[in-house]
Amino acid sequence: MKNVRRFMSIVFSLILIFVMSACSNSDSSNKTSLSVAEVTRSVFYAPQYVAIEKGFFEEEGLEIDLKTTWGGDKTMTTLVSDGADIALVGSETSIYVHARGANDPIINFAQLTQKDGTFLVSKEPKPNFKWEDLRGSKFLGQRKGGMPQMVGEYVLKQKGIDPQSDLELSQNVDFANIPNAFQTGDYEYVQLFEPTASVFEKEGNGHVIASFGEASGKVPYTVFMAKQSFLEDNKETTEKFTRAIYKAQQWVEKTDATEVAEVISPYFEDTDVDIIASSVERYKSAGAFATDPILDEEEWNNLKAIMDEAGELPEDVDHGTLVNTQIAEKIISE
Known part of the structure; x- marks a missing residue:
């Protein structure tokens, strides 16, 4: 509120x-x-x-x-x-x-x-990714209160993951700085829009492994x-x-x-x-x-x-x- x-x-x-x-x-x-x-x-x-x-x-x-x-x-x-x-x-x-x-x-x-238009991007390849793999990971999320963040957390909860207790969740990075923060920081996962997600893949800086839109309905x-x-x-x-x-x-x-x-x-x-x-x-x-x-x-x-x-x-x-x-x-x- x-x-x-x-x-x-x-x-x-x-x-x-x-x-x-x-x-x-x-x-x-x-x-x-x-x-x-x-x-x-x-x-x-x-x-x-x-x-x-x-x-x-x-x-x-x-x-x-x-x-x-x-x-x-x-x-x-x-x-x-x-x-x-x-x-x-x-x-x-x-x-x-x-x-x-x-x-x-x-x-x-x-x-x-x-x-939702965001995708889950991992720093390392995850060919057999399952949502439960996120537990205990360092996750760079979207700005709190925005739709990307609300949908992202909604999906995680639907998958049985509590974003606040099951992840090392960061939500204090401005929208425009999220890609650079993920690339230079020690985060394992990030929630990104296109075309940034595709740019990351092309440059070898990340791997798209799931769609929040597909998961949220x-x-x-x-x-x-x-x-x-x-x-x-x-x-x-x-x-x-x-x-x-x-x-x-x-x-x-x-x-x-x-x-x-x-x-x-x-x-x-x-x-x-x-x-x-x-x-x-x-x-x-x-x-x-x-x-x-x-x-x-x-x-x-x-x-x-x-x-x-x-x-x-x-x-x-x-x-x-x-x-x-x-x-x-x-x-x-x-």
């Missing part, structure tokens, strides 16, 4: 100094401009970049102004203060805002990723969301946005990872295409990319169970309160 309060404190503090104008308008060519704030830049969000690069948004008459806002608190601040029309961020943030009594609720309307890990008022006032535009995302999800599902990597490579200029392809393939194999934008009730309940297990669920919020599936269902039925 401390992390919930800290999250909301940061959000509302940032709102006080955040001065931006809403960006929903039409340009001279009759395209509707939408401002989208993504929580980070990640291969995990490949369908979003595909929708831009393959022209799926353009086909719908939309022009996307994509900005990376680096963190759940900043992303939610941007959305709440009208600095963006739509945010791509973890669903847990909508629950945190709701718990503080938001007058204009943040509604999840199109899911992009349906599983489906969860609304990253979802497009907007204020309820925006959805009500921009119904047609939201449908067009969701239709473009659905086209991209279907294209990624049916397309070879190498081709996907080539399409999204402009968003990762400092990463080799073969590494991007490896990352895409790993996410496809884990079933991490949602193949349609519907956030169903089972996934929502799984999210709440993970948050509750971590002591971070501020209140029990029904699926229908913060999730709109009608938009996605209409698009899929077309």
Whole structure:
């Protein structure tokens, strides 16, 4: 609960100094401009970049102004203060805002990723790895209170491992410094996102041995969301946005990872295409990319169970309160 309060404190503090104008308008060519704030830049969000690069948004008459806002608190601040029309961020943030009594609720309307995006990486090869091998090991985890950490600990508990007593667990390293800390420290295991995990393998600094996403099951890990008022006032535009995302999800599902990597490579200029392809393939194999934008009730309940297990669920919020599936269902039925 401390992390919930800290999250909301940061959000509302940032709102006080955040001065931006809403960006929903039409340009001279009759395209509707939408401002989208993504929580980070990640291969995990490949369908979003595909929708831009393959022209799926353009086909719908939309022009996307994509900005990376680096963190759940900043992303939610941007959305709440009208600095963006739509945010791509973890669903847990909508629950945190709701718990503080938001007058204009943040509604999840199109899911992009349906599983955790982190992988278990070991410093040494583990060809016959079993989860119980982690007992007594030095484990470098993710930041406490974040979804990667909550999912990671949830998986370990499901495997019969108490993260606090069965591991030498470290959670005091900033997100950006975790890869270097693992490489230079005496940690035996680490929880990493792509493409860092693939880079480690290529350079011989680590070995991917398990997927937290596969182990945890489906969860609304990253979802497009907007204020309820925006959805009500921009119904047609939201449908067009969701239709473009659905086209991209279907294209990624049916397309070879190498081709996907080539399409999204402009968003990762400092990463080799073969590494991007490896990352895409790993996410496809884990079933991490949602193949349609519907956030169903089972996934929502799984999210709440993970948050509750971590002591971070501020209140029990029904699926229908913060999730709109009608938009996605209409698009899929077309």
